[in-house]
Amino acid sequence: MSTPASRPTSGTPTGPAAAPRRRAVVVDDERALADVVRSYLERDGFEVATAADGEAGLELVRTVDPDLVVLDLGLPGMDGIEVCRSLRTFSDCYVVMLTARADEVDMLIGLSVGADDYMTKPFSPRELMARVRTLLRRPRASTRPAEPPVPPLTIGALRIDTAAREVHLDGAPVNLTRTEFDVLAALAARPHAVLSRSALIEAVWGANWVGDEHLVDVHVLHVRQKLGDTATEQRYVRTVRGVGYRIGTGG
Missing domain, CATH: 3.40.50.2300 (Response regulator)
Incomplete structure (x- = not known):
């Protein structure tokens, strides 16, 4: 009862x-x-x-x-x-x-x-x-000097504004959880880089986080679903087999 x-x-x-x-x-x-x-x-x-x-x-x-x-x-x-x-x-x-x-x-x-x-x-x-x-460490503590805000990133119909913590697809807002947004923002901050699970964990959860690295895969999967991506059509968040993930900027 x-x-x-x-x-x-x-x-x-x-x-x-x-x-x-x-x-x-x-x-x-x-x-x-x-x-x-x-x-x-x-x-x-x-x-x-x-x-x-x-x-x-x-x-x-x-x-x-x-x-x-x-x-x-x-x-x-x-x-x-x-x-x-x-x-x-x-x-x-x-x-x-x-x-x-x-x-x-x-x-x-x-x-x-x-x-x-x-x-x-x-x-x-x-x-x-x-x-x-x-x-709850938002924004995450860092020993590096403060960096200028990352300008909004546009990929086709997707716009990621990390400073405003807003994502739009075809002009409509995308409802991401805080952690989903942070995963996407970490990728958007380095649009030409492939980030491993460990690199994403350090960027989103912090270097001292202890847990299952596959947690990253689940959050990436959920971000893809909300952006309309599938396993075969990865327009915005792409898997680089054996390495990690990158934002879908082409090339």
């Missing part, structure tokens, strides 16, 4: 006192696990709300407008896939999917509806927090 969603609770920030407070929603019917995740998030300075079923979780996302949602795949009633698909109609928050099933199909389905990352139970809460910090 589902339990009522909890109200946001505040933890003691571990960072600078002036840092803006982030909000998170944890949706998991395993109360003990949800409490552990909430505790770690609160220690990192988040305001946290929890829900034990999908409908309550969606209502919390609408109410709280969180930066992050930690979402269990195997929820009673409305499962995590349906929750993620629904919340993507009104929120661009980061979503980390939790699953007790480690097969690739669950990962592909979960990410195809807009999840940014996934973890398989049982998992280390410290690793979860490391993934969360990486996702």
Whole structure:
């Protein structure tokens, strides 16, 4: 039986006192696990709300407008896939999917509806927090001097404006998640280069990210679907076999 969603609770920030407070929603019917995740998030300075079923979780996302949602795949009633698909109609928050099933199909389905990352139970809460910090590092920290904005890139009917974080196809906006946009922007920033999975991971998730490199392939697949590309017709994001990906600038 589902339990009522909890109200946001505040933890003691571990960072600078002036840092803006982030909000998170944890949706998991395993109360003990949800409490552990909430505790770690609160220690990192988040305001946290929890829900034990999908409908309550969606209502919390609408109410709280969180930066992050930690979402269990195997929820009673409305499962995590349906929750993620629904919340993507009104929120661009980061979503980390939790699953007790480690097969690739669950990962592909979960990410195809807009999840940014996934973890398989049982998992280390410290690793979860490391993934969360990486996702929320926008813009990503860099030790290099600031570079001038990359001018908009036009490829046929596609226009990528990284400064405005906008993508248009045939004049219509393309609805990408934050991570999907960052993958496309990383490719657009180097239009004549082929980027390996590891290079894309460093550009989007950061050099210290730890996880499955094939996460890149799933996000690229989803970007292609939204741009109308297929495996046989790669107009905008091209695969260079054995190397990586490049933006489709011809040649």
